[in-house]
Amino acid sequence: MSVELLHYTRGKHVENIHRGDAVCVSSDGKILGSLGNAHLPMFWRSAAKPFQLLQFVKMGGVEKYNLTQAELAILASSHSGESIHVETVTSILHKLGLTPDILNCGAARPMSGKAFKELVRQNLKPSALHNPCSGKHSGIIALCQLLEIPIDYCEPHTCDFNHELGEQNSQRI
Structure with a gap:
């Protein structure tokens, strides 16, 4: 217990x-x-993000793409979709020579209520940049580029944040 x-x-x-x-x-x-219970099954989910990024860092990806500490941090974490997060992920993609269209994580409503209200106020829809996992996905893409392998890192139905949440949540976007 x-x-x-x-x-x-x-x-x-x-x-x-x-x-x-x-x-x-x-x-x-x-x-x-x-x-508590030392034998309780658990799922890594977002806790795996720093470990998923490790090979990219070890292979010199941070230096090759001239990433800042803030950019490295967002590659290793989830975010709440605030403008600073969107700008940071956009900056990473720019350094990779890519646009947000490459993200295969699906559009998601910002977890930050304030950020979501700002989108509504501006009559904008959430995008993949607002997805709390867009940093991790940018890191996967960066590693693909570093390894010179195709960027087809996942099918949309297998990594879409809204799919994970269920249909009722994706209707709110």
Whole structure:
């Protein structure tokens, strides 16, 4: 069973209690310590992004494409679709000599409510640049270019953020 890991307070009052499970293992897989259920199945999902980027970094991709720390950070993380995130992913693609059309992650409503309201105010639709995974997808494309292999990194139906969320959520876009 998950254990209490953090009490988030506001003043003297506990506002949120965060629960979780954690395990520390040796390189041979032996459990060294744990909190909660050390054998609970888990899915990497976005936690894998820094590891997916590792080979690109080790092969000199950051230097080859002259990426900034902010650009490297967005390749290794999810984002909320704010203008700074969209601009950062656009900058990466520009350095690769590409346009946002290359992104095969699907359009997604920004996770930031403020960013979504700004799109609505400007009568604009969300794009793949607003997808929280557009940085990771840009990193996959960058690695493909670095390795000089085709950029056909996934089929739209297998990596579309809205597909993962289900049809009811994609209707909100």
